[in-house]
Structure formats: C-alpha cells, structure tokens
Amino acid sequence: MAFKFNFGGAKDTDMEPRVAPLLNPVRDEPESHEITPHSQSSLRENAHDTVQLGDLQVFKSIATPSSSLSPAGSDIVPSVYEGGYKLWECAIDLAEYLRKASLCKGKSVLELGAGHAIPSIVAAMQDATVLCIQDYNEEVLRDVTIPNLTTNTSNVPVRYFAGGWKTLPYNLRRRFDIILSADTIYANQQCDSLADCICRTLEVGGLALIAAKKYYFGVGGGTAAFQEALRLHAKNQNISLRIRTVLEIRDGLSNIREIIEVQRE
Template sequence: MFKFGFCDEEKGDLPGQDIDNASGTCGPNRPALQEHAILGPPVSTQESELVPLSLCGQKMLFLNGDLVMLRLQRQGMAGDLGRASEAHTDLIPDVYEGGMKLWECSRDLVTFLSAGEPLEGRHVLELGCGAALPAVFCLLRGAASVTVQDYNREVIDHLTVPNLRLNVPESRLAGCRALSGDWAALADRLRAEPGRPRAHLVLTSETIYRRASWPRLLDAVDAGLADGGTALVAAKTFYFGVGGGTRAFEQAVLEDGRFSSEVVFSTKQGLHREILRLVRTT
C-alpha cells in the first residue's frame, strides 16, 4: 500500500517492489512532455491531507500522497495512478513511477544540502521530483529557481505544484518551472532551449532502481546541467529484486563516459543508502 513519509525497509517498502509482476502491463509509449502552471488561483487542499515536516531546521508543510491519491480516485481524476493503487504497488514501470510517495532518499538529499552545499542564487533541476521536498528546501534556502519534473502529470498537478505553493512565496516561484513526462522527452526539450539557464545543481532521489531507465536519466542530467555544475543522485546501494543500486549505477556512469562519480554521503540506517556526486569529465 502507499504510505506517506519515508519507507520502512524492514517491511519491504522499497522502489522496485512488484516491478517484475507489473512490467508485463507496460506499454511502449511514454508520456509526452507537458508544462504545468505553478502560479494561479489559491491551492485548494483539505486540512486532513496536510502533514507538517521539520527537517534540518526548516519547517515545511506537505500533502499526504496517500490521501491525495484517494481523493483523486473518488473524483475520477487519478489516471494511471489509479492502476497502481488498485494493484497495491508503488511502481508500474513506464506507467506510474512512484511519484505520490515521499521516499526517504529525498530526506537524505536535504540533509546533505543543509550541511553546506551552496544554494544561494543557484538554478536547480529535480528529476523524478514527486513531492519535491529537495526542490522546496532549495528555494527556502535561497535558490534562484527550480525546475521540477515527474513522470505523471497527476503527480505534478496534485502533489508537486501544491507543495511548492504551500511552502514558497509566489514571488519566489515566478521563475520556476514544472514539467511532466519521460526523461528522453525532457532532454530533447532542454537541448532545444539554448537561451534558458541550465541548472547549477541537478538532484534526483530513488530513481535508479531500474537499469533500463539509466540511459534516459543520464541524458536528462547531461541536457539539464550547466557547465561546471554538479548532479546529486540519492539512492540505495542495492534494490532487491530488480538489480539497481549505486554500485551498478556507478559502473554505468563510467561506461557512459560523460561523468565521473564519487560517494559524498552514506548511511546504514535501515538499508545502506548513499548520495553520488556526478560531474562532467570534459
């Protein structure tokens, strides 16, 4: 079942759960890229859906993804998210990629960023953002702008954008951007916009559980990252049942050749989790 908060690994609540069973339902067509308005009428939320979060000295307010999912289903607005909910899985590859769940590696990213990573005045891109906890934190700590992306448009419209609006003044959101769709389409869009500032910092968490998606992820990082920028990839060292994880991803980065990688954060609370820093090799 879906849970808001950070996953309880002892109960097997991990990205990749049920992927093998779900993969047979995946179609070949991934969603086209779509841009979503961030500013607009006041966000309509139900008080019961709001969850206060205090992290690294920053107080924030986030929507409970479980409850939002249930509301969307009642209203007939869940789209592909409803298929995952009915199947009691957090992921259906190329259909629903877990965006309504606030994964614990997002918290690791915030912890790392709060320890001294420069954020003031920086442009930030968060890939597979879901609840957008790191993006919100970056804006609250002085980032010039954020671009957030998730696979499903329902996630962006009903979780990501409301979370931004709940925590960040409108004046700080004017230069920000929200996109839904596949990483390959995102990379194409970013490369077609040479006049738009690229990101000094690219963030992504819990997105390397499936090897098949790695080339598209690395291409999106390459397209979105400014010269001299850095990317932070937060993930578990191994995802049981699917073969993804930081060790295998580091090898894929090496073989890709565009980036070098190093471990800059590690914790063994629960399952072993790390943050990798990627920088361009040329």
C-alpha cells in the same frame, strides 16, 4: 542522519518499492511536456502532514493515487506510475544534505523525478534563482508537487514538466548548475535514462546529487549501475564527469543508502 515525519501513522518509507507485475512489454516513455499550475489553496488550510528537517518544518500533501493509476499495494507501476505520491526516504536524505551544505544560493536547479519535491523546497529556501521540476505523472505534479511548492515557497520562479526523461532536455532548452534526484534508479532502465538526461542538462562546473539505495534487491538498479551508466553516456557525449560518493548511510533501518555527486568538468 536522522529525520522525523510528523505523521499520524507509520513512516511513509519502505526498504524496497513494491512494483506491480509487468503484464505487457515496457512502452516507450511519454514525451515530456510543460504544465501550467492552476490556482492552489494552501496546504495549511487543509489536511496535510509535515516533514521535519532539523529546525525546518516542511508542509507535505497527503494526496493518494487513484486506483486506475496505482493498483492496490503497488508503489510503482512500470510505464504508468513512478511512485510520486509516496515520500521516499532518499528524498529526505538529499534534503537534509542540501540543508546542511547550502549549495543552491544563486544557482539554477533541476529536480528529476521530484514527487513531493522536498529537496527542491530546500533549494528554493536557499534562494535558488531558477527551479525546474519534473515528474513522470502529471497527476503527481498537480496533486502533490505544486501544492507542496506553493505552500512552502514563494520567491522562486518554477516550471513544471510531466513525462519521461528522454525528450526533457530538448524541452528545457538549457543546462543547470544543480541537478537533484532521489530514489529514481530502482531499475537498470531508469539508471540509463537518468544518466543520459543528466549528461545533457548539467552545466560545465555544475553538480548533480543523486540519492539512492546501493542496491534495489529484486528490481535491479542501484548506485553502482547508475555510475556505470553515467560513465558510458559521458563517453558517448564526449564530456568529462567526476563521480564520487559524498555520503553513505548505514542506519540498520533499510538497505545502505548513498548520495552520489556528479560534477561536470
């Protein structure tokens, strides 16, 4: 599965995230809260990049994190910044998969850890009826996610949520037909939190598609740990899930990447 960035420099993807050293114990994640978009100028009228998905061109924000949010050289700062200013390669894998599978027409869609929200843009273009988008950082939503969505789509109502996954299901107050997430399970804590959130927000008969690396060397996490967490939370919540790998990518450019499909039965 090939993808192309029309960037002026190197690809905005790496084999493994550069995680800032954790100097203090991990704090409880912030409670989720809905944010209201301010008026946004079109990316077409300002400096921007584009992402090419087959014959589909998607406009992409080139905003970067402040030094207070992300120290130099760090892609992720645990409990502070979850990497949303960077476009991760598994998000492109997931967007390509959605583009070819055409799963979202007439569906309610939730993207968790959205960042640039390229998969959600594809879902909107496929006429999803409802779109909810979450990212850990409000700054990412305002600088990256919202400009991307408002530039590339116009026909789908969108709600935006900042904060963690633990309280998100209670603020959403609904379940979804399709849940999307990419490169969000780089550590065991993320695997556990995401699995719990999906179990609480996936509609019966619905699908969750999780694009991630098989292993995240040096930082933990990966698709095997995530599937184990899913089975544990499904058992605890007394729900039935069918879990399978629908795509494996071995392109020699990075660690093995997979897309995991989770169906609630």
